[in-house]
Amino acid sequence: MSTTDQQAARPRLAVPELLIGIGLLACAGAVAWQTLSIPVSPLYSKVGPTVFPYITMVGMTILSLLLIVAALRGGWQPEEEKETPTDWKAMGIVAVGLVANLVLIQPLGFTAASVIMFVLICHGFGSRHPLRDVLLGLILALAAYFGFARALGVNIGAGFIENQLNTGLDSIIRMLRG
Amino acid sequence: METLSHLAHGFSVAFTPVNLMWCLLGTTLGTAIGVLPGLGPALTIALLLPITYQVAPEASFILFAGIYYGAMYGGSTTSILLNTPGESATIVTALEGNRMARSGRGGAALATSAIGSFVAGTLGTLGVAFLAPVVVKFALSFGPAEYFSLMVLAFITVSAVLGSSSVRGLTSLFIGFVIGMIGVDLQTGQPRFTFGMSQLLDGVDVIVVAVGLFAVGETFYMASRRYAGKDEIVPLKGSLYMTAVEWARSWKAWLRGALLGFPIGALPAGGAEIPTFLSYAIEKKLSKHKEEFGTVGAIEGVAGPEAANNASAAGVLVPMLTLGLPTSATAAIMLSAFQSYGINPGPMLFMTQANLVWGLIASLFIANIILVILNLPLIGLWVRLLKIPAPQLYAGILVFATVGTYGISQSPTDLVILYLLGGAGFLMRRFDFPTAPVIIGMILWPLAETQFRRAMTISNGDWSVFYTHPLSLTLLTLAFIGLIGPHIWAYIEHRRRRGPEHVPGDA
Numbered sequence: 001m002s003t004t005d006q007q008a009a010r011p012r013l014a015v016p017e018l019l020i021g022i023g024l025l026a027c028a029g030a031v032a033w034q035t036l037s038i039p040v041s042p043l044y045s046k047v048g049p050t051v052f053p054y055i056t057m058v059g060m061t062i063l064s065l066l067l068i069v070a071a072l073r074g075g076w077q078p079e080e081e082k083e084t085p086t087d088w089k090a091m092g093i094v095a096v097g098l099v100a101n102l103v104l105i106q107p108l109g110f111t112a113a114s115v116i117m118f119v120l121i122c123h124g125f126g127s128r129h130p131l132r133d134v135l136l137g138l139i140l141a142l143a144a145y146f147g148f149a150r151a152l153g154v155n156i157g158a159g160f161i162e163n164q165l166n167t168g169l170d171s172i173i174r175m176l177r178g
Numbered sequence: 179m180e181t182l183s184h185l186a187h188g189f190s191v192a193f194t195p196v197n198l199m200w201c202l203l204g205t206t207l208g209t210a211i212g213v214l215p216g217l218g219p220a221l222t223i224a225l226l227l228p229i230t231y232q233v234a235p236e237a238s239f240i241l242f243a244g245i246y247y248g249a250m251y252g253g254s255t256t257s258i259l260l261n262t263p264g265e266s267a268t269i270v271t272a273l274e275g276n277r278m279a280r281s282g283r284g285g286a287a288l289a290t291s292a293i294g295s296f297v298a299g300t301l302g303t304l305g306v307a308f309l310a311p312v313v314v315k316f317a318l319s320f321g322p323a324e325y326f327s328l329m330v331l332a333f334i335t336v337s338a339v340l341g342s343s344s345v346r347g348l349t350s351l352f353i354g355f356v357i358g359m360i361g362v363d364l365q366t367g368q369p370r371f372t373f374g375m376s377q378l379l380d381g382v383d384v385i386v387v388a389v390g391l392f393a394v395g396e397t398f399y400m401a402s403r404r405y406a407g408k409d410e411i412v413p414l415k416g417s418l419y420m421t422a423v424e425w426a427r428s429w430k431a432w433l434r435g436a437l438l439g440f441p442i443g444a445l446p447a448g449g450a451e452i453p454t455f456l457s458y459a460i461e462k463k464l465s466k467h468k469e470e471f472g473t474v475g476a477i478e479g480v481a482g483p484e485a486a487n488n489a490s491a492a493g494v495l496v497p498m499l500t501l502g503l504p505t506s507a508t509a510a511i512m513l514s515a516f517q518s519y520g521i522n523p524g525p526m527l528f529m530t531q532a533n534l535v536w537g538l539i540a541s542l543f544i545a546n547i548i549l550v551i552l553n554l555p556l557i558g559l560w561v562r563l564l565k566i567p568a569p570q571l572y573a574g575i576l577v578f579a580t581v582g583t584y585g586i587s588q589s590p591t592d593l594v595i596l597y598l599l600g601g602a603g604f605l606m607r608r609f610d611f612p613t614a615p616v617i618i619g620m621i622l623w624p625l626a627e628t629q630f631r632r633a634m635t636i637s638n639g640d641w642s643v644f645y646t647h648p649l650s651l652t653l654l655t656l657a658f659i660g661l662i663g664p665h666i667w668a669y670i671e672h673r674r675r676r677g678p679e680h681v682p683g684d685a
Contacts (some may be wrong), residue, residue, distance in 0.1 A: 020609060024349065031356055034371045047631040049363040052623070053370060056355045063349045076343065077609060090401040091604075097573075098394070098600070101580060102593045114580060118573040124401055125569035133570070140574050144581045 014075025021068035028060035093124030111161040114141035181308055188536030192544055197240050200233075201541050204241040205548045208248020213256055213560045216396050216575060219249035220507040220617065224388035225582035227511070230518040235534050240541040242512055243495075247299060247542065250488050251549045254291040255560055258284060258480070259412050267450035267490075270458045270483040277475030279412040288557055289420050290428045290477055291484040296550040297429075298436035298485035302492025303542040305440045306499075310528070310539075313500040317525040322632035323643040325501075327653035328446060329626040332503055334657040335447035337615040344664065346611045353602075354619020357382050364624075365631060377591040384514045386583050387620060388507070390596045391613045393579040395603015397572045402604070411564050418554060428481040431461050435485030443493020446503050450490040457486040492542070499523055499535060502625070507614040510621040 035053040070076055097120030104113040118137030119130055127133055145162060191197065211217040223242050230238050250267075257268040258275035271291060278287040320328070337347035360371040361381030372378040420428065438460070439453040461478040462471050470476035497503040502523035504510035516523050521531060528535055553560070583596050606613055637643040645651045 017609065020605065027353075027356070030373075031371070034373065038368055038370055047627075047634045049366045049368045049370060052355075052627045052630070053359060056352060056359060056623075059348070059352045060356070063345060063352060066345045067349065070345065076346070081608060081610075084403055086402045087404045088402075090404050091398055094398060094401045098576070098597050101576075102590060102597065105580070105584060105593070106590065110580070110584070114577045117580070118577055121397070121401075121573035121576055122569040125572060126404065127567070127569035133573070136570055137573065137577070140577055144577055 012074060014071050014077065017071035017075035017077060018068060021064055021071050024060065024064035024067060028057060028064050031057045031060055090124045090126070094121050097121045097124065109162055111138070111141045111145055114144070181311055184311075184532065184536045185307055185540060187532070188538075188540030189543075191236060191533055191537030192240065192540040197237060197537065197541065198544070200237045200240045201244050201544050202548060204244020205248040205545050205552060208245035209252040209549065209552055209560060210248075210563060211245070212249035212252020212254075213563045214252075214566070214571065215256060215260070215262055216393075216400065216572060218392060218508075219246050220388055220511055220614075221392040222249070223508060223511050223515070224385045224392075225578060227385050227515055227518065228582075228586060230515050235516075235519045235521065235531070236537045238515060239512070239534065239538045242515065243538055243542055244545045244548075246491065246508055246512075247488075247545045248549055248552075250299075250491050251292060251295050251553045252560065254295065254480075254484050254487075255288060255553070255557065256564065258287045258291065259414065259561060260410075260564060261412075267454055267487045268484075269451070270454040271480055271487070273458070274471065274475045274477075274479030276412065277473065278477065278480065279414075279475075281474040283475065283477075284412060284414050285418045286420050286424050286477060287475065287480050288414075289418050289554060290424065290481045292550055292553040292557075293420075294428065294432040294435065294481045294485040295488040295553075296546050297432045298439060298487075298489040299492060299546040299549075300543060301433075301436040302440045302443070302489035303539065303546065305444070305489070306492055306495050306542070307539050309444060310496055310500050310535075313496060314525045314528050317501055320501075320525075320649075321647070322629045322636065323647050323650045324653065326626055326629040326633055327644060327650040327657070328501065328503065329622055329629065331653045331657040331660070332446045332497075332505060332622070333619070333626075334660045335445075336449070336505055336618050337612070339447065339660045339664065341612045342610060344661070346609075347615055350606065350611050350613065351615040351619040354616040354621075355623045357387055357616070358620035358623040364628075375591075377589060382595060382620075383583075383586060383592070384511060384617065384621060385586060386592055386596050387599055388511060388617055389579045389582055390599025391603035391606070391616060392507075393575050394597060394600025395607055395613070397576055398600060398604035399607045400568065400572060402608070411561075414558070414561055418557065424477055427465075427467075427477050431457075431478045431482035432485040434460060435482040435487075436489040439486035439489030439491075440493045443490030444496040445493075446497045446501070446505060449505070450487050450494075453486040453490045454483040457482040495542075499527060499538075500525060502527075504618055504621065507617040510614075510617045513621055 031053070035050060035057050038050050038053060040048070097117045100120060101113045101117035104116060115134060115137040118140065119133045122133040122137075123130065142161075142165070146165075192201065207222065208219065211219065211222045222245055226238075226241070226245075229241070253268045254271050254275065256262060257272035258279050261272050261276040275287045275291065278284060333351055337351040338344035341347045356371065358381075360378050362369050362379055369379055435453075435457045438457050439450070442453040442456075443450065458479055461476075461482040462468065465471065465476055465478050467476055467478075471479055494504075494506050494509050497505060498509045498513065500523075502513065502516075504513045513523060521527065521534075579596070580593070583592050584590075586592070603613060605611075606616075633643050634641075643650070644654060
């Protein structure tokens with residue numbers, strides 16, 4: 001709230017909120033496009049496959065319009081959030097870490113890609129000990145790979161590191177069995 | 179009593195060594211993730227969903243229930259010592275609990291919250307055991323029209339009635355609807371909302387959505403807020419034993435909190451916030467030590483809300499088990515675990531899966547006992563978890579997020595969806611959209627569609643079934659009141675006060 005001319009101050013348009021409203025309206029548009037492209041079913045059914053998509057489409061449109069109105073009337077962001085500057089650099093580094101993981105997980109395997117992501121995210125959060133982070137990331141990724149993935153039976157992409165360790169483990173198990 | 183013999187049978191299921199081990203594992207893990215900021219029960223259970231392919235249903239639900247209860251206990255530790263409530267239900271605990279810790283009575287605050295959680299959790303679980311069969315008898319008379327109307331009511335209560343804004347709550351819910359519709363329509367085989375991509379034909383997994391919103395979104399949010407004030411851990415001081423006076427001040431608050439929390443949690447509206455806030459207000463009113471509230475911290479203000487929180491967590495299990503109606507993100511993810519076993523929660527569950535249901539309820543009693551032991555004598559261990567530095571904590575969470583999502587399909591598409599949802603989760607957190615309705619919406623919307631179609635097929639396409647059946651009409655009317663009522667109320671209040679002050683766009 002501004003301290004001066006409280007009476008005259010018309011609520012100002014809130015740009016970030018407006019963008020969110022417009023973005024959601026675009027989503028509603030995409031929903032409409034997808035709803036209209038659902039082919040009419042050749043199978044008979046009392047309620048076709050389009051009824052609920054239509055409800056979703058109408059709801060999304062109304063809600064995004066209401067949000068745009070709210071944005072034009074000054075937005076809804078809590079004061080506390082507005083006053084905290086966003087650390088774009090930190091977020092950017094975290095995002096780079098995620099993209100690196102996405103790109104590298106197939107060629108390098110889970111562990112190597114995870115270590116790179118781990119180090120980048122730690123850096124984004126302000127850690128300045130890259131070597132220690134590499135070590136921590138490696139331990140954690142291997143723990144996740146062997147403890148979690150193998151125990152849960154989910155098959156996670158194995159790369160160079162995992163294959164070496166898997167063959168190592170298997171040969172140890174074979175040795176133990178004599 | 180029938181319930182008692184069922185319970186006895188349940189204990190025979192829960193007391194097998196293997197199931198006790200799952201219970202211990204779940205409660206330990208639950209306490210740990212409850213203590214750690216940034217991790218919650220919904221995210222943890224989502225990451226562990228693949229376990230449903232490996233073990234018997236009894237085992238995985240005992241594990242999940244242990245995590246669910248454990249997170250409630252652990253969350254209060256963080257609220258008291260760190261003043262960052264891990265979830266909305268522990269905001270009130272932080273109010274007085276952190277003040278008590280600062281004035282050197284942290285031990286008593288932790289003790290009253292752990293013992294209060296035990297008392298309320300046990301009462302709440304008794305409530306589940308005795309109330310659920312009653313609800314089941316009632317629910318057996320439900321037809322598809324009633325189920326559909328009940329889901330509509332739940333949609334409104336979880337998104338529009340609770341929370342700071344009904345428009346933003348409903349927006350979250352509808353985003354969940356869109357995600358829930360992606361994939362092949364089971365009845366007609368038509369692909370919907372797939373944008374022509376074959377990867378989307380199977381739909382979007384709830385694991386990807388939960389991990390994206392809760393883990394990736396939270397990580398972005400924390401990264402973006404490095405300029406915000408750092409929280410400081412209050413060192414644990416004071417004996418963990420409560421004095422006679424503290425016991426005397428606590429026990430009534432526990433009982434009142436439990437009596438408040440359980441019924442509200444068991445309503446098909448859910449939400450632990452309302453009972454905790456109500457309990458806080460009541461304790462403040464009844465207390466003989468009003469001067470301690472907001473200054474040095476009043477023990478009633480910790481005991482009551484903490485009990486209400488745990489009792490309502492138990493209450494949420496009633497609509498989940500008896501009606502298949504999840505009213506929290508965690509319950510919605512548990513529902514998808516049921517689906518993964520091909521089991522439909524609902525009134526029939528108590529007949530077809532008696533082993534599972536009563537074993538689960540019995541294990542909740544055991545979980546409460548394990549948790550009070552884990553959280554009192556071993557509290558020092560959990561406090562140490564709070565010292566994990568944020569960079570490594572969040573980087574580690576994302577490593578596990580990758581395992582949980584990439585592991586189910588080995589598809590980079592899932593990672594792309596995960597990260598996009600993470601971006602959305604950040605925006606939602608930043609701009610005050612609730613995230614739980616997304617999860618509830620995506621799980622419940624397809625079920626609502628099934629019930630709607632059944633009702634329309636039975637009625638031969640006649641829409642009037644929804645308003646000629648008295649129960650269905652009542653539920654829909656309640657939903658309508660829930661949607662419109664608060665706005666009319668606010669309008670009347672506004673007119674009455676005629677305050678020119680503009681509240682910025684509280685739509």
